[in-house]
Amino acid sequence: MPTYDVERLRRDYPILERQVYGKPLIYLDNTATSQTPRQVVEAVENMYYAHKANVHRGVFSLSQEATAMQEATREKVRDYINAASTSEIIFTRGTTEGINLVASSFGSFFENGDEIILTAMEHHADIVPWQLLGMRKRINIRVVPVHKDGTLDLDAYRSLFNERTRLVAFTHVSNVLGTVNPVKEMTAYAHSLDVPVLCDGAQAAPHMAIDVADLDVDFYAFSSHKMYGPAGVGVLYGKESFLEKMPPYQGGGEMISHVSFKKTTFADLPFKFEAGTPDFVDIAAFSACIDYIRSVGIDAIAAHEHELLEWTTAEMMKIPGMRIFGTAPGKCAVISFLMGDAHHYDTGMLLDKLGIAVRTGHHCAQPLMETLGIEGTVRASFALYNTRAEAEAFIAALHRIAPLLGIE
Numbered sequence: 001m002p003t004y005d006v007e008r009l010r011r012d013y014p015i016l017e018r019q020v021y022g023k024p025l026i027y028l029d030n031t032a033t034s035q036t037p038r039q040v041v042e043a044v045e046n047m048y049y050a051h052k053a054n055v056h057r058g059v060f061s062l063s064q065e066a067t068a069m070q071e072a073t074r075e076k077v078r079d080y081i082n083a084a085s086t087s088e089i090i091f092t093r094g095t096t097e098g099i100n101l102v103a104s105s106f107g108s109f110f111e112n113g114d115e116i117i118l119t120a121m122e123h124h125a126d127i128v129p130w131q132l133l134g135m136r137k138r139i140n141i142r143v144v145p146v147h148k149d150g151t152l153d154l155d156a157y158r159s160l161f162n163e164r165t166r167l168v169a170f171t172h173v174s175n176v177l178g179t180v181n182p183v184k185e186m187t188a189y190a191h192s193l194d195v196p197v198l199c200d201g202a203q204a205a206p207h208m209a210i211d212v213a214d215l216d217v218d219f220y221a222f223s224s225h226k227m228y229g230p231a232g233v234g235v236l237y238g239k240e241s242f243l244e245k246m247p248p249y250q251g252g253g254e255m256i257s258h259v260s261f262k263k264t265t266f267a268d269l270p271f272k273f274e275a276g277t278p279d280f281v282d283i284a285a286f287s288a289c290i291d292y293i294r295s296v297g298i299d300a301i302a303a304h305e306h307e308l309l310e311w312t313t314a315e316m317m318k319i320p321g322m323r324i325f326g327t328a329p330g331k332c333a334v335i336s337f338l339m340g341d342a343h344h345y346d347t348g349m350l351l352d353k354l355g356i357a358v359r360t361g362h363h364c365a366q367p368l369m370e371t372l373g374i375e376g377t378v379r380a381s382f383a384l385y386n387t388r389a390e391a392e393a394f395i396a397a398l399h400r401i402a403p404l405l406g407i408e
């Protein structure tokens with residue numbers, strides 16, 4: 001296996017040459033969004049400069065080229081996540097829209113008194129859409145608790161099912177704790193009771209191979225911008241057997257077969273769920289993004305990030321008063337922490353002055369913060385281009401700011 005050449009990879013990301021407050025940028029907010037390599041930006045440029053035309057509408061060559069590029073991406077995504085058919089690949093704006101689509105469309109089958117199961121570590125994107133559905137009908141949300149180490153309480157999970165359970169929706173990887181949930185096992189249990197499963201893959205897709213056939217989930221949502229891709233594109237995978245029966249999510253052009261004022265018929269899958277002009281420029285570029293991840297190798301990326309995670313965590317634990325939230329075995333390279341009693345904003349602002357970009361706050365997971373009994377954390381997360389030298393600079397920065405925060 002070729003060695004992992006992080007310095008060569010870094011040259012694909014001009015933004016990493018930037019300075020902040022006169023210091024080299026150390027970008028550790030990859031959980032929120034990761035940076036985009038030249039190859040993907042060039043694919044966007046190529047679309048604008050050479051192929052831009054609306055898709056699925058024109059007989060002219062340019063439109064047919066643009067359509068072919070969009071549909072080639074769909075096939076590439078299908079292959080990448082091992083879906084059975086391109087009918088199961090719906091382009092969305094992102095994970096959030098994918099989950100809203102399922103809540104609105106599949107949720108239309110739910111009846112008053114039905115129940116869904118979520119977990120205490122869900123991002124707001126997998127909580128609020130279900131609450132909005134709950135404003136239209138009485139849906140009971142049951143919540144799987146999280147153990148102290150950041151793993152799910154699977155006994156509690158199994159105990160939450162009953163004859164009214166209509167869906168389970170949970171994240172593959174926690175954006176706060178880094179926990180990788182046992183999706184296959186949880187799905188098999190839900191299926192043994194005939195309950196379908198939606199998995200939020202926003203934090204898994206950038207860090208591990210996704211095989212929807214193996215996981216056997218019924219819906220899987222993820223976002224391009226967290227996978228080194230353009231913002232504004234996401235994918236919702238859904239099993240054809242479900243998507244076929246589900247009503248459209250939005251109405252408009254592209255999603256119809258025939259429209260009259262008396263009766264409208266809908267397009268076949270996946271177009272039934274893609275109303276209006278899609279973000280065809282970024283969808284085409286998303287193809288370059290999958291090529292890029294494949295060329296580096298998702299397992300090599302995961303191993304590199306894991307090494308950074310292990311080293312950084314061990315060094316952080318040497319700092320007095322350091323609290324790390326999420327210590328599940330095999331976790332992803334996300335470190336949520338607090339230093340003594342220091343406010344997360346103060347820690348984040350001091351790190352920014354040293355050129356280090358970390359996220360602070362509740363990370364769109366307020367119910368999880370409530371469970372942890374805190375308001376928020378500082379979160380550092382790694383991507384394929386982060387280096388050991390950056391991790392060392394991060395640790396040195398923590399030592400430097402500790403006295404300013406009343407620690408050490």
Ligand code: PMP
Binds near residue numbers: 364
């Ligand atoms: N779920 C999880 C676990 C996330 O981390 C995020 C993004 N922070 C989302 C959903 C929402 O993704 P997007 O904003 O790209 O729709």
